[in-house]
Amino acid sequence: MPREITAFSNPLIKYVRDLRDKRHRRAAGQFLAEGLRILTEARETGRLPRTLFYAAASANHPLVHTLSMDVEEAGGESIQTTPDILSKLSGKDNPQAVVGVFDEFAATLEDLDRSRSGIWLVAERLRDPGNLGTILRTGDAVGAGGLILIGESVDPFSVEAVRASMGALFTIPVVKTEWTPFHDWLRSGPGQLVGLSLDTDTDYRSASYAAPTFLLTGNEAQGMPPEMAEACDTLVKIPMLGKADSLNAAVATAVMAYEVLAQSSG
Numbered sequence: 001m002p003r004e005i006t007a008f009s010n011p012l013i014k015y016v017r018d019l020r021d022k023r024h025r026r027a028a029g030q031f032l033a034e035g036l037r038i039l040t041e042a043r044e045t046g047r048l049p050r051t052l053f054y055a056a057a058s059a060n061h062p063l064v065h066t067l068s069m070d071v072e073e074a075g076g077e078s079i080q081t082t083p084d085i086l087s088k089l090s091g092k093d094n095p096q097a098v099v100g101v102f103d104e105f106a107a108t109l110e111d112l113d114r115s116r117s118g119i120w121l122v123a124e125r126l127r128d129p130g131n132l133g134t135i136l137r138t139g140d141a142v143g144a145g146g147l148i149l150i151g152e153s154v155d156p157f158s159v160e161a162v163r164a165s166m167g168a169l170f171t172i173p174v175v176k177t178e179w180t181p182f183h184d185w186l187r188s189g190p191g192q193l194v195g196l197s198l199d200t201d202t203d204y205r206s207a208s209y210a211a212p213t214f215l216l217t218g219n220e221a222q223g224m225p226p227e228m229a230e231a232c233d234t235l236v237k238i239p240m241l242g243k244a245d246s247l248n249a250a251v252a253t254a255v256m257a258y259e260v261l262a263q264s265s266g
Contacts, residue, residue: 002059002068002078008085016051016089016101020159025104031157033169034090034099036063041167042102043067049100052078055086058097067098091159104157107146107173109185117145118211118264119257120191122182124150124228125219126249132156133164134250135217139172142257145212146173150182183231186214194260195224195232196252204236209260217256220249 005013018024019032030050033039039049040063052071058064059080068078089099114120121139126132132147132154139147154161156174186193192209195216216232218224229235238255 002072002080004080005085006082008088012051012079013085013088016053016099019101020091022155022158025155025157029104030101031104031162032089032099032159033102033162034092034159035163036061036067036097038162038165038167038170039067039098039100042100042170043070045170047102047105047170048074048076049102050076051101052076053081053086053089053099054078054097055083056080057083061097064098107175109148109175109177109181112146112173112175114145114189114191114212117143118213119144119260120146120148120212120214121253121257122148122150122193122214122216123153123249123253124179124216124224125222126153126217127220128249129154129158129160130164131220131248131250132161133166133168135253136165136168136172136174138250138254138257140168142261144172144257146175148182148214149174149176150179179228192234193232194256195229195235196237196256197223197229197232197235198237199229200235200237202234202236204238204256204259207234207236209263211264213260215253215256215260217249217253 019028019030025031048071052068054064071078086099087093119142121135121144123135126149136147156169162169191212191214193214193216238252
């Protein structure tokens with residue numbers, strides 16, 4: 001039976017609100033996800049929140065009711081609360097109908113099965129949570145095997161990244177690692193490393209891609225370091241016909257991913 005919390009001073013409310021902070025989130029090993037769509041996506045992949053918050057007005061929504069029942073059956077807790085408290089938890093003036101507290105989950109390179117997909121996404125020092133979320137959504141759309149984050153990248157469990165992923169965080173494995181372990185792992189089996197670069201004359205549409213293809217996107221501001229570019233099997237560029245010299249990292253990744261998908265389907 002769901003319990004009710006209506007006081008801002010409740011210790012659980014403070015704990016959950018603090019999960020918006022990176023240090024508290026890391027110490028707790030938990031993160032926030034908000035919105036019925038995202039929590040439903042998580043449920044369909046077998047992941048349920050430890051704690052589910054929802055407003056009384058949403059209690060009779062079929063999906064909210066199902067989530068609440070599943071959370072309690074799995075040993076979690078469902079809590080009915082007020083829109084004002086949901087707003088405090090989510091940090092938004094117009095909060096979503098539900099907010100969930102999930103245990104963080106992590107994949108390693110050894111967990112990945114490169115035969116699972118012909119497309120893999122690799123991002124080096126990705127800093128923007130919106131870009132990370134969008135790249136995850138692209139990965140989900142093209143059936144990518146996973147996203148590998150190289151170096152000091154944005155936290156995939158930040159509220160902003162989770163929100164931008166629209167549930168793809170739960171469907172695409174995410175691995176955080178460094179360049180040398182990734183390169184060693186990649187070269188221990190099949191895999192073509194394709195880098196997006198401005199320092200090449202090879203148009204991305206004229207290159208040939210061999211599965212599994214690992215698409216490497218560099219840092220938003222600095223691009224990829226020279227040693228990474230040299231380690232790529234192929235460097236390709238996306239033509240720029242206007243005055244801008246490059247595309248947004250997430251957009252460029254999407255363009256490339258669909259070209260690889262088109263070649264593999266053609």
